[in-house]
Amino acid sequence: MQFKQVIGQHTLKKELPELMKENRLAHALLFLGKEGSGALSLALAFAQYIVCERASPKPPSAEGASLFGDLLPPPLPGERRLGGEADSCGTCPSCVKAAAFAHPDIHFSYPVVTKKPGTPPISTDYITEWREFLKEYPFGNAYDWLQFIGAENKQGNITAQECNDIIKKLNLKSFESEYKVLVIWLPEYLGNEGNKLLKLIEEPPPNTVFLLVAENESQILATILSRVQLIKVPLLEDKDIEAALNENNRTTHEAAARIAAVSQGNYHTALQMVQHADEDWQELLRGWLNAIMKTGPVAQSKWVDEVSKLGREKQKQFLQYFNHLLQLALKMQIFENAGEGYPDRDRDFAARLNKITGMEQQEAIITGLDNAAYYIERNANSKMLFMALTIKIYHIIKDKIVFLNE
Structure with missing residues (x-):
């Protein structure tokens, strides 16, 4: 993967090659970015840049650098030299x-489950599936990956056996490149066995680079965090998501703009919404709020039964859409022209929300939705979760009732 294939992140795509150019490359980098930010894509592009025979400078040899500088090979047609947004x-x-x-000096580690009964799970067992996954789902999350390898309800892990395998690989001499690179995806799945890697991370063999890609800093071993250089990967901008949807998925400009606004910088969410673009989340939301504030417990139970059949990803998208409308409603209370650029239906619904809720109520509901999405991700019982959320929202807004009619 090249930097030019990475969506957005223009600042980091310029700064990362500078680390090589100015000989400031740390031996362990942590790409920290929320789901859908493209942190893994950035790490993959940087790994390719590091081993590229023409883009990155070779490290000093044992004999030392040449007195007169090393001669660079002639540029290939279209090759981009260092400076600006350099690329492999x-x-x-x-x-x-x-x-x-499939580069022999770029190694990968990621959460896996036991493939053969009686054998310890290690990443190498799934290397074929991993390559396919990266090509098909470069913005996939841990759930996507574990489903891709048929893990079902099993919990993926980066095990002690995997740590031993990493130590063995990185202590071998490199095959082709001047560098050896290890990409560890989701080091949050490393338990205390991750301490096996501390000495290797702190004092790696010459020209060895660790690229860790994580979503949650608090779940990473503190002993590992203290030994890496942090690279914060921000959420994507709406314009970059919109452009990517137009170019890569042939999504219409109107649909791409709407999805980009709702996805909140998460390209994984945006892709999920493209797959379910025909879903009318607003109609489902209208039915929910009317059941909460107008028609009562029977309608609420019926609605909860309906939404519990949608599946986890659709439930998360629905909550994300409600969250988006509440945030739009908040903006419209603060800024005069906050609704410009949003679809008329969203703007109208947000205005209706402002009639039945104030800012404190909207913030409380947003917190409830975020918590619900968190528990859905962890396989909470959807019926119990949505019924509890229904009761909570009722108590938040019961003093201001307006029917949400079309």
Whole structure:
């Protein structure tokens, strides 16, 4: 993967090659970004840049640098040299292998489950599936990955056996590149066994680079956090998501703009919404709020039964859409032209929400929705969760009742 294939993140795409150019590359980097920010894509592009035979400078040899500088090979057609947004050439043998996630000096570690009964689970067992997953779902999350390998309800882990395998690999001599690179996806899945890697991370073999990609800093071992250089990956901008949907998914400009606004910088969510673009979340939300504030417990139970059949990803999207409308309602209370650029239906519904809720109530509901999405991600019972959320929302807004009619 090249930097030019990474969605958005223009500042980091410029700064990361500078680490190589100015010889400031730390031996362990942590790409910290929320789901859908593209942190894994950035790490993959940087790994390819590091091993690229033409883009990145070679490290000093044992004999020391040449007195007169090393001669760079002539540029390939279209090759981008360092300066500005530098990139790997994409055409040298190393880039071709890295793009296929098959470079012998780029190693991967990720959560896995036991593949064969009686054998310890290690990442190498799933390398074929991993390469396919990266090509098909570069913005996939842990749930997508575990479903992709058929883990079902099993919990993925990066085990002690995996740590031993990493130590063994990185202590071997590199095959082709001057560098050895290890990409660890979701080090949050490392338990205390991750301490096995501390000495290797702190004092790695020469020209060895660790690229850790994480979503939740608080779930990473403190002993590992203290030994890495933090690279914060921000959420994507709406314009970058919109452009990517137009270019990569052939989504209409109107639909792309609407999805980008709702996805809140999460391209994984945006892709999920494209797949379910025909879903009328607003109609479902209208039915819920009318059941809460107008028609009573029987309608509420019927609605909860209906939404519990949607499946986890659709439930999360629905909560995300409600969250988006509440945030739009908040903006419209504060800024005069906050609704500009949003679809008329969203703007109208947000105005209706402002009639039945104040800012404190909207913030309380947003917190409830965020908590519900968190528990859905962890396989909470959807019927119990949505019924509890229904009761909570009722108590938040019961003093201001307005029927939400079309």
